[in-house]
Amino acid sequence: MPRGNLETVHHRALLLAQLRKWLDSLRFKDAFECMKKLRINMNLIYDHNPKVFLENIQTFITQLNSISHINLFLTELKEEDTTGSMYPRPPDISPAPQPVSLQKKVDVVCDALRSAMEAMDPNKFFLSILTTHVKKSVPELEVALQKVHELRVNPPADPGSVSAEEALKYLLFLVNVNDLYDHSLGTYDFDLVLMVAEKSQKDPKEYLPFLNMLKSLEPNYQRYSIDKHLKRYRKALQHLSRAGAEHFPEALQLVKEQKLYSEALRLYSADPPHYKALSCVYADHLMQNQQMEQAGLLLWRCGEPAAALQAFASASCWRNAVCAAQQIPLPPDQIALLARDLAEKLIEQRRHSEAALLLDQYAKDCEEAILALITGSVWDEALRLIYMHNRQDITETNLKPALLEAFSTQIGFLEVQVATFTRHRIRLSVVREQKEKHRLDMLDEDGPDCPDAELYSEASSVMTGSKYSHSNSRISSRSSKNRRKAERKKLSLKEGSPMEDRALMYALGEILTTVDKMREEVHGLLKALVLFHFERQAEKLQQIYEESLQTMEAALPEVWSDGQNIQTPLTGPNSTANSIMASFQQQQNPAAPQQAAEVLAPPKMRNGVKWKLAVLS
């Protein structure tokens, strides 16, 4: 701003009001020149009222009537809405209109301006049209280059129009020369490449041999080479797949290097031998990434059942494994061996029913199958196989002893669970009482032992865990799973640990869920015990399990809800304004760390799952 010349001082609010008036009355030229002079962001011309601008785009071009002015406007275009940031609308003006399109603003303006200029005079506005291509959010450099190339091939008769030379210069002014060279290569049009190369500072000794080499190649292979040079590997693979079978090893190499497996399978789907080769390398890759099952699927469908079998077996996908084995086809004794191997792994994973199926149907060893089911406590299925293969002898030798053992195990397990549960519950009420006492001591400002208040406050903040809110924020960026894990780690059951109450609640919840999950298992065991006349044991188990469930259900309100919302009346004759606020903040604090909610939510009991036998009650 020239010093001391008051006439050139412009108050921005007044200025913007004037600009808005001009824009509303479609006086774009006045607005533009004023903005240019006073360095107002040009985006306002569009942002002020996008709809009006787009509808009167021809008026805008006609009024400006200058390629350099239009280019100036285009180069200043930004995605940002200036009426929302730099130049907010005055409050008395109607609110911002809805965006006119889902496309990006810059793209909308560029496309609208280009189509208007092309309709009016493509030759005259040639450079501005180039600018609209370059300015798009994904620059359309190939199109711009193509247009320059056309200009060179067919120079317009109109004397006022720009030459191809000028246009290319202008383009190089807008875009980095190397980018432009790469994009010209990407059009696979050597004329275009040469045109750009000549204008660039590149050494013809360098680029000419390269271009000549490319020119000598088979068209698809040529395009592949260019794509690869430009690191456009997907396109490269597409061209290479059309270049003939002799290039397949190169394609395979490319697929492996760039991990273009899915792409490759699509391209070679009509070519069985190559499809198979690709499937195999993809499967190798998947197996390295521990995706055994998917590797197996690819191998199986491309006709490699033996390799598929290996993959399936190592992933314990036993169904697919035996299918593949039968497709090979493996001889029966080898299938039996396979089945035993798979069954062994499944038993390790406690999948006894599946193991039994393999042993029974593929290894043809019903005894092993029945024993697997007995080991897995799958009583009804064990019984089915016993009758199916007429092996009632196993009932006496294995099934009945296993039933009695399962009975003792369950009883012992339940007793331990209930004892631990009760111990934790009692300790929890002690811990809560202590906390509540601390809280009341703090609130009791009228009490005689005020001098210690500060001391208490510190102790209490440690007790309620607020000391830990810092460490919480430190790990907030981790995944929620890790966060939960970390949260649990901090919960120590050691007496006096800062979050002992939460640790106890968590432990109580775990026990309750474990015991509740036993409903189906206990139901099955009860039925088997009754069937084999072990009535006394069945009655005892039913009684003890019922008592266990009742003990835990009875503790639910005390542990999870009543204890949580200690609704001491906040307001009342004895409360002061300070005590109300203090206890209010106290209540809010513990709720703040969201992770805690999980530990504190009461576990659900599946009372809908009926497990009791009427014959035992």
Added chain:
Amino acid sequence: MPRGNLETVHHRALLLAQLRKWLDSLRFKDAFECMKKLRINMNLIYDHNPKVFLENIQTFITQLNSISHINLFLTELKEEDTTGSMYPRPPDISPAPQPVSLQKKVDVVCDALRSAMEAMDPNKFFLSILTTHVKKSVPELEVALQKVHELRVNPPADPGSVSAEEALKYLLFLVNVNDLYDHSLGTYDFDLVLMVAEKSQKDPKEYLPFLNMLKSLEPNYQRYSIDKHLKRYRKALQHLSRAGAEHFPEALQLVKEQKLYSEALRLYSADPPHYKALSCVYADHLMQNQQMEQAGLLLWRCGEPAAALQAFASASCWRNAVCAAQQIPLPPDQIALLARDLAEKLIEQRRHSEAALLLDQYAKDCEEAILALITGSVWDEALRLIYMHNRQDITETNLKPALLEAFSTQIGFLEVQVATFTRHRIRLSVVREQKEKHRLDMLDEDGPDCPDAELYSEASSVMTGSKYSHSNSRISSRSSKNRRKAERKKLSLKEGSPMEDRALMYALGEILTTVDKMREEVHGLLKALVLFHFERQAEKLQQIYEESLQTMEAALPEVWSDGQNIQTPLTGPNSTANSIMASFQQQQNPAAPQQAAEVLAPPKMRNGVKWKLAVLS
């Protein structure tokens, strides 16, 4: 209290203090007489210090030295602790001692007094000893009667002791004559019965024939008849079971009438034919109560496989049904028929895998089995049977078309779910905004539109659902399941319904859970699609399912937590004391009905269940 005689006015606190001193110094007689005179509850003698009383029980008896006084003390005994109710301990005295025993207080005192009196002089204290039997929480009338009977048979030489006559009279004074007669019958001692009957007002013409008839019976049958007369059915059955096989029909009748099935099975467990008959009537009873499976178990174990088969089949317990069928043994063609019947039922219950097992292994119809699996979308198992039975033709004719149909169904289903979810989510934010506006309008007491405040308050209470807390309490006695049902019924999705926001949250939760549950199914379908080269469909399904899950997961914070705890700062420069309290109470209110918590808890997504295929991404 005699009027006007001031000397007989006793201040209770002083009196109790005196009594406590006497009791502490073991002056039981002084205490007793004073209490008797001034009508202080005798229980205090024990309650004041149970341990001291029990240790000095002989001193107590010796000091009172009067049967009628001891009887008075005994008859006044009550379970209630008078130091906790009528005569509270003064605060300066040490707290109540722990109860001396887990037994009931009355029983403890009666037993202690009796053993002391029996040790001192059983003849002298005979009537008091009778009283201790009668006063027990479960009166021991038989023992008392037995003692009277003994007295009659062996009258003591001691001249001061009571006669059996007197003792019986005293007993009849304590206990209702009919009760005593019944209990005398219950001792099965006819001397005793006659003794009581003679003392009673009963007509000998009535009871003598009855007693004579009983006397003539076989001892066990006699006892059974008495037990039945006294409605002691359990004991009756015990005696009847020992009375010989010819009474079994009567026993069966008793078991059915009194539903003593379990008892009967225990009593007759060593008697196979009767055990079987009892099992059958029990099974009938269980079947009438829709306990088909348990009925089947009883029938099967007592050796009635045909009847068991019926029971199992009607309960779709197919495993046990085929076992029973093989035990009968049914011929193969009938087993096949049975398997088909069972499979049909199982398919109706969407238990396709189990149906397929029946069709394959028992009906020997692998084609039907494979079709059942395809219908149930159990792709991997269908494929296993196809390879096992070498029926690859079914892959082309049924499996592949079914895969494509399943693909379309899933896509369509997901699209509907996502559309509904989005619609509900948008509506929810509108409803919440309206509620929040109402709330702010209410709080804004400084605002200009205060006159409407009362009107708003009413409208708002309707909106936040507090109007419904009354109806909640009305149904609080129902089971929690019914309550939840009722709660949901009130949730209407109709626009403007009072709890529309909760209804929307509930509906959103349901959709989310449904879509989340599809992980395993989608995973299986994706693998099958890939295997049969339906890559395009698999990719589309994976993409759409992934988007659906993302849409829902992204909405979780908005719908379930942020929306719930609108933590508008309560305190601040613009808040008044009233506004703080008002908004505080507002926040508390909606949390009050506990049932709502279920609707409002954010549903969990099982992100641990991996369903995506790497080969498709």
